């Protein structure tokens with residue numbers, strides 16, 4: 031099945047760029063616009079999501095490389111998204127779409143300065159505003175690549191909360207589809223089980239308890255929290 035609007039030359043461009051030392055300069059915020067224009071050139075013709083998997087993984091590795099604290103965040107989250115999609119019995123196409131949404135959910139972080147991403151301690155309100163912009167840039171970038179609307183909204187909604195307290199749009203439960211809600215649960219779970227400048231990685235049990243609390247507070251969907259907690263209860267430290 032062909033997906034519209036993804037450049038066939040993308041894989042070649044990314045692979046050649048990653049061999050070039052100056053490529054790493056692109057990760058600097060001041061160079062990001064140029065980098066994205068290089069990586070996502072004018073659309074020539076469509077390729078399938080399957081064909082796009084390899085360059086997609088390379089791009090997500092770059093996102094993770096941006097911060098020493100999130101070296102495997104995207105790849106681990108994408109693996110969990112794939113496991114959740116398989117457990118739900120999604121067909122291959124939907125599975126791949128959910129995987130891509132996870133793989134690209136934080137690509138907008140490339141635009142956020144490391145002084146904010148690496149800050150030890152709480153962000154002030156200005157820094158918080160800046161950090162939150164990453165979802166806007168995720169959405170913008172995925173539009174520019176030419177992904178379909180579902181992938182874009184699942185990725186762009188990962189910080190939305192059911193009670194409307196999330197960002198960037200403050201969407202509420204009735205405006206969030208199942209995949210958006212699940213990706214939000216997975217992102218919280220993944221983040222809690224990683225070391226960050228401001229916390230030590232939690233065990234599965236501790237992370238599951240935080241998720242349950244967030245469901246009780248009306249932020250996350252309780253059924254999806256249970257599903258995800260159960261799914262990963264076997265695979266990580268209790």
Ligand SMILES: [Fe+2]
Pocket residue numbers: 135136164188189
């Ligand atoms: Fe995020």
Ligand SMILES: [Fe+2]
Pocket residue numbers: 103135136217
């Ligand atoms: Fe994330």
